[in-house]
Amino acid sequence: MKSAEIITIGDEILIGQVINTNAAWIGEQLSCIGVAVIQHTTIPDERRDIAKALKTATNNADLIIITGGLGPTKDDITKTALCEFFQKKLVLNDEVAKHVEKLFSRHGTQLLAVNKKQAEVPEGCRILTNNHGTAPGMLFEENNKVYISLPGVPYEMKGIMEEEALPLITEKFNLGAIVHRTILIQGIGESFLAEKIKDWADGLEKKSIGLAYLPSPGLVRLRLTAKGLDRPNLEKKVGIAIDALKPLLPKHIFGEGKTTMAEVLGKLLREKGLSLSVAESCTGGNIAQKLTSIPGSSDYFKGGVVSYSNEIKVGLLRVDAALIEKRGAVSEAVAIEMAKGARDHLKSDLAISTTGVAGPTGGTEEKPVGTVWIGLATTKGIWAKKFQLGENRERNIEVTALTALNLLRLELVNNNL
Amino acid sequence: MKSAEIITIGDEILIGQVINTNAAWIGEQLSCIGVAVIQHTTIPDERRDIAKALKTATNNADLIIITGGLGPTKDDITKTALCEFFQKKLVLNDEVAKHVEKLFSRHGTQLLAVNKKQAEVPEGCRILTNNHGTAPGMLFEENNKVYISLPGVPYEMKGIMEEEALPLITEKFNLGAIVHRTILIQGIGESFLAEKIKDWADGLEKKSIGLAYLPSPGLVRLRLTAKGLDRPNLEKKVGIAIDALKPLLPKHIFGEGKTTMAEVLGKLLREKGLSLSVAESCTGGNIAQKLTSIPGSSDYFKGGVVSYSNEIKVGLLRVDAALIEKRGAVSEAVAIEMAKGARDHLKSDLAISTTGVAGPTGGTEEKPVGTVWIGLATTKGIWAKKFQLGENRERNIEVTALTALNLLRLELVNNNL
Numbered sequence: 001m002k003s004a005e006i007i008t009i010g011d012e013i014l015i016g017q018v019i020n021t022n023a024a025w026i027g028e029q030l031s032c033i034g035v036a037v038i039q040h041t042t043i044p045d046e047r048r049d050i051a052k053a054l055k056t057a058t059n060n061a062d063l064i065i066i067t068g069g070l071g072p073t074k075d076d077i078t079k080t081a082l083c084e085f086f087q088k089k090l091v092l093n094d095e096v097a098k099h100v101e102k103l104f105s106r107h108g109t110q111l112l113a114v115n116k117k118q119a120e121v122p123e124g125c126r127i128l129t130n131n132h133g134t135a136p137g138m139l140f141e142e143n144n145k146v147y148i149s150l151p152g153v154p155y156e157m158k159g160i161m162e163e164e165a166l167p168l169i170t171e172k173f174n175l176g177a178i179v180h181r182t183i184l185i186q187g188i189g190e191s192f193l194a195e196k197i198k199d200w201a202d203g204l205e206k207k208s209i210g211l212a213y214l215p216s217p218g219l220v221r222l223r224l225t226a227k228g229l230d231r232p233n234l235e236k237k238v239g240i241a242i243d244a245l246k247p248l249l250p251k252h253i254f255g256e257g258k259t260t261m262a263e264v265l266g267k268l269l270r271e272k273g274l275s276l277s278v279a280e281s282c283t284g285g286n287i288a289q290k291l292t293s294i295p296g297s298s299d300y301f302k303g304g305v306v307s308y309s310n311e312i313k314v315g316l317l318r319v320d321a322a323l324i325e326k327r328g329a330v331s332e333a334v335a336i337e338m339a340k341g342a343r344d345h346l347k348s349d350l351a352i353s354t355t356g357v358a359g360p361t362g363g364t365e366e367k368p369v370g371t372v373w374i375g376l377a378t379t380k381g382i383w384a385k386k387f388q389l390g391e392n393r394e395r396n397i398e399v400t401a402l403t404a405l406n407l408l409r410l411e412l413v414n415n416n417l
Numbered sequence: 418m419k420s421a422e423i424i425t426i427g428d429e430i431l432i433g434q435v436i437n438t439n440a441a442w443i444g445e446q447l448s449c450i451g452v453a454v455i456q457h458t459t460i461p462d463e464r465r466d467i468a469k470a471l472k473t474a475t476n477n478a479d480l481i482i483i484t485g486g487l488g489p490t491k492d493d494i495t496k497t498a499l500c501e502f503f504q505k506k507l508v509l510n511d512e513v514a515k516h517v518e519k520l521f522s523r524h525g526t527q528l529l530a531v532n533k534k535q536a537e538v539p540e541g542c543r544i545l546t547n548n549h550g551t552a553p554g555m556l557f558e559e560n561n562k563v564y565i566s567l568p569g570v571p572y573e574m575k576g577i578m579e580e581e582a583l584p585l586i587t588e589k590f591n592l593g594a595i596v597h598r599t600i601l602i603q604g605i606g607e608s609f610l611a612e613k614i615k616d617w618a619d620g621l622e623k624k625s626i627g628l629a630y631l632p633s634p635g636l637v638r639l640r641l642t643a644k645g646l647d648r649p650n651l652e653k654k655v656g657i658a659i660d661a662l663k664p665l666l667p668k669h670i671f672g673e674g675k676t677t678m679a680e681v682l683g684k685l686l687r688e689k690g691l692s693l694s695v696a697e698s699c700t701g702g703n704i705a706q707k708l709t710s711i712p713g714s715s716d717y718f719k720g721g722v723v724s725y726s727n728e729i730k731v732g733l734l735r736v737d738a739a740l741i742e743k744r745g746a747v748s749e750a751v752a753i754e755m756a757k758g759a760r761d762h763l764k765s766d767l768a769i770s771t772t773g774v775a776g777p778t779g780g781t782e783e784k785p786v787g788t789v790w791i792g793l794a795t796t797k798g799i800w801a802k803k804f805q806l807g808e809n810r811e812r813n814i815e816v817t818a819l820t821a822l823n824l825l826r827l828e829l830v831n832n833n834l
Contacts, residue, residue, distance in 0.1 A: 008457075011627075011629055011640075011642075012631050012640065013441070013457070014444050014454040014456070014457060015447075015448040015597065016440075016442055016444035017445070017599065017638075017640065018441070018631065019436060019437070019441045020436070020437055020440070020441065021436055023433075023437070023459070024430070024433035024435075024436045025433055026433070027430075027432050027433035028432060028433030037433075038431070038460070038461060038466075039431070039458065040425075040430070040431060040458070040459035041456065041457070041458050041459075042440070042456065042457035042458075043455070043456055044455060045629070049456075056473070106807075106808075107805065107807060109606075112608050112609075114608050114612070115608055132809060153633075155634075212434065214434060277729075278723075280705075284705055284706055284708070284709025285697075285702035285704070285705025285706040285708075285709060285721065285723065286702070286709075287702070288697075288701055288705070288706075288725075289701055289702035289703050289705075289706045291701070291702075292700075292701025292702060292723070292725060293810075293811065293814070295776070295777055295810055296778060297701075298725050298726065301725050301726075302725060302728065303722065303723040303724050303729040303733075304722070304723040304725075305720065305721070305722055305733070306695075306702065306705040306709070306721040306723070307720050308705075308709060308714075308715050308719060308721075309715065309719045309720055311719065311763075311764055312694075312720040312763055315762065315763070315764065316733055316762065316763070345732065345733070346728075346729055346732070347728055347732065360712055361712060361713065393712055394710065397710070
């Protein structure tokens with residue numbers, strides 16, 4: 001199995017100002033194509049340290065991926081270090097120069113001398129096009145080792161990896177087949193999930209299928225992995241395992257791979273020709289933001305009201321002020337009225353509402369932090385459901401938003417809306 | 418200056434299943450006490466790899482901190498590797514044995530053989546008490562180098578570092594001082610910023626102040642660093658440099674350190690006793706979400722309307738339908754009407770509006786993807802400003818949200834609202 005070391009350049013990471021999410025992401029991608037990640041190394045923005053790390057990694061791994069230190073400002077010395085290591089000169093690359101110029105002219109901004117320097121690369125390297133920024137990726141080969149240098153800005157790095165580097169690595173290392181499928185699960189914690197699917201999970205081992213639990217707030221991703229030479233056979237084997245899993249979690253599995261809950265729901269709404277609006281109190285815009293993060297969502301998402309104050313609940317959603325007074329803003333009755341108000345006044349077919357105590361303050365004995373009501377107004381009725389979440393504000397907001405979207409998804413799938 | 422390497426043990430980190438927040442946290446703590454963190458290294462749960470990493474780190478740094486691989490199940494590997502490296506035997510430590518027993522009896526749970534093994538440590542090491550779990554921290558000294566081994570569970574690791582390790586490191590290394598300050602800058606790209614502050618940045622070198630640019634969508638963080646013996650003097654030196662920077666970027670500097678734009682703006686609103694509402698089209702709830710992510714934001718944030726459809730712009734914000742027809746939804750006039758509508762109908766003192774083409778679709782020759790209008794309604798008037806952003810939807814939404822919040826912040830600061 002080919003091995004990889006990931007070198008991250010950046011003082012800001014060493015001193016903990018920035019958390020190294022790049023190395024984690026690259027580690028995940030490499031594992032997925034069957035490369036063994038054997039080391040992450042983070043070093044300072046210093047030529048000497050970069051040179052030393054390159055030398056050590058060369059003795060360690062087959063593939064060396066370097067991120068960071070490729071921006072237009074002068075704390076970037078990676079290219080000089082690469083030139084020294086490979087004993088090459090910096091030369092102007094016409095292809096990159098044109099790309100940088102095009103990016104700047106498109107934004108109508110002026111090209112500066114520092115930007116022009118970005119088109120200089122070590123002689124003989126292969127350029128990996130950066131479709132999301134000016135600093136190019138670079139690939140070097142020497143003594144059967146592959147070196148890839150990438151900018152540190154996450155979305156630029158990810159773009160180059162996905163569009164250019166990963167296919168090249170797979171090709172150059174002649175990697176065997178590896179099949180991954182990731183099942184997305186909402187509304188059940190990792191421990192309960194493990195208990196519920198224990199027999200199924202035990203059975204995977206005999207079939208040489210690897211299983212990993214990847215939890216995040218409100219979600220668990222289950223990744224199945226099979227390795228071998230015969231891809232169609234691996235795909236079939238993993239497919240059978242997934243088919244056997246689905247009936248065990250009818251309410252929780254909402255999708256697969258890189259999709260999101262908002263994307264899955266959006267697709268359903270589009271298919272059924274139904275429109276949606278939201279009335280958000282405790283989620284404060286998080287649901288709207290999730291829905292509108294999907295390109296083309298304006299086709300089915302009408303919009304929403306973030307009714308953080310009771311005044312807005314009354315004024316825009318026409319919730320009865322006396323009802324809020326009597327039952328409290330965090331109550332079944334208010335969640336129902338909010339959903340109804342959104343559906344009626346934002347003129348949509350369906351509506352979601354949320355009202356709760358996200359924390360850390362605002363909790364009472366009767367309604368402690370983490371108390372949340374989610375309301376749904378559909379073509380078949382209006383109802384609300386209570387959830388008792390934890391104490392972490394950020395997590396409560398995220399879990400509420402995902403749970404609300406999943407509740408609506410289940411209505412669409414199961415209730416024939 | 419004393420240097421440190423942080424070694425993290427864990428396959429789950431290498432393959433990106435877990436992000437290495439431990440290394441970031443330790444890096445931050447060490448920087449703060451004046452130790453130069455020169456490397457983070459992550460390696461597999463393998464004795465051979467641990468031994469190799471210890472050897473390399475010994476040649477590299479004065480202080481080696483190892484985390485992970487000390488749980489009740491993985492115990493053996495790290496401790497055995499440490500025993501081999503220091504050529505010591507594993508011996509039962511009575512102090513740790515009593516601590517483990519006490520913890521178990523407190524929880525009323527039964528002590529297992531694996532837990533008893535946790536009281537075994539390499540002979541001659543100094544125990545660092547773990548008040549939050551069973552696996553002890555361990556400190557070794559050899560040839561003027563200090564080695565500290567810590568469990569990987571974040572709250573256990575942090576407890577041992579704060580209560581035991583950091584004071585010991587400061588004492589043993591007789592540490593000098595290091596001062597970091599990070600300035601937060603919005604609304605100017607890295608290249609333009611570098612050009613604008615070139616003379617100032619050149620002057621820092623003479624004063625032995627280090628400078629780093631840390632960009633993210635819509636933001637650049639500028640970090641200044643000074644090292645020496647006399648902390649008050651370093652603080653003064655960096656403070657003078659920052660005072661000289663501020664007049665160069667009057668519109669762009671919004672804060673310092675770990676704060677966020679929403680937090681800075683929230684604080685201003687609270688101080689001035691002003692309330693805010695938002696009318697979001699292209700940002701789709703992102704601004705509301707940023708504002709409501711701050712605990713206690715309901716004191717000044719009334720709420721918002723996500724007016725994704727024109728119907729909602731007309732229905733809830735009372736934008737004139739004929740105006741939308743004539744000028745288009747993405748226009749100065751509509752941005753102004755949206756801000757006015759939010760202020761009037763959500764009954765707030767101030768309002769922000771956004772309308773634009775986030776992309777990837779919806780662009781026209783006249784209004785290409787990335788065209789954005791931001792509107793502001795304040796106690797002193799209403800206006801809107803146009804921005805031409807890029808092609809990345811996610812980035813356009815993020816940059817628009819931050820720009821809108823900064824525009825309002827500038828009004829509050831400069832226009833005496």
